[in-house]
Amino acid sequence: MSSISSFLTEDNPCAEEACETLFRGLNGACSKETSIRRHEPLAKRTTLRVGGSADVYVEPATVHDLCQALRLCREAGVHWMLLGRGSNLLVRDGGVRGVVICLAGGEFVGVKSMGPMLSAGAGARLKHIAVEARRGGISGLEFLEGIPGSVGGSLRMNAGAMGSATFDCLESVRAMDREGLVAVHTASALDPGYRHCGFFDDHIALSAEFRGRLAPMAEIEARMRALSSKRWESQPAAPSAGCIFKNPASIPAGKLIQELGLKGTRVGGAQISEMHGNFFVNDGSAKARDVLSLIELVRERALNERQIHLQTEVQIVGEEESPCE
């Protein structure tokens, strides 16, 4: 699901025709509130602002429509992948073959707090969670304020900042499997790791319950402000996908890149930020291939000069651009 490699399978040799059929099927099976588009540019849906288009893009309004979309993809043998707010994704220039499903509207964006508990749809923005938690006097979720993702993406990535991570404050998740079955899972059953939770390789988060502790609103506000200014002192404002690499055990990736003398290195319109070595920024003209070249360059130098294997934190999806494009 997360690494949608190829849309063309032996059972499905004609991608364009299958996409058209699927597109018509989706329009017939889903409610009119569900948004379904062909050839949707993904650059505008990712914070790095690079990459090609999705063959079919679906924004289901309801769990039922999501279930229909999965069913039709399954029947047509078409691959699909999930998109949150696109803040941890690098889409290759050839775009994504198959279907991109994004839970950014309808039933999936509600946020509600009661006592120390907060429930949120998978498409809700993390900023919205932090703001609602502050309004409800719930402390412990302040760190989510500056992470530009959705609840679903933060569960998949176990996103974290300033010493806290998503699973630290998670009670349970409502999730759908590939066949469309929905169940509630307690956080302790999901076995998250550092910037990863394998459960979401084949489950779609629909909504989540978080638990904080009740605290005075002024205290929460002060903590949010402190975290926010710390973030903006160390992080570039230009389009990026946040940290490109996971931190190796021995050294933070940003420090390693700085020590290798690579800050400021540029390929095409992509540059390693002068401000933070683990952020690659787009000057507005970057292609995905520029960012990928920078990633390779850094990995090679880290391996050759420091014997460190860097792993990407950013998820790389989609196809290479074909030579004639």
Ligand SMILES: Cc1cc2nc3c(=O)[nH]c(=O)nc-3n(C[C@H](O)[C@H](O)[C@H](O)COP(=O)(O)OP(=O)(O)OC[C@H]3O[C@@H](n4cnc5c(N)ncnc54)[C@H](O)[C@@H]3O)c2cc1C
């Ligand atoms: C400026 C900037 C700052 C950042 N700071 C931080 C930070 O401090 N800490 C941090 O951890 N990250 C940070 N990030 C990275 C990113 O914001 C997080 O990883 C975030 O959780 C990704 O959420 P998203 O909704 O954008 O997911 P996407 O990037 O859209 O997707 C990420 C993964 O989640 C999967 N996914 C999306 N929705 C669902 C769902 N409903 N169910 C299952 N899987 C799903 C996708 O298929 C994909 O595999 C930063 C990024 C930027 C651009």
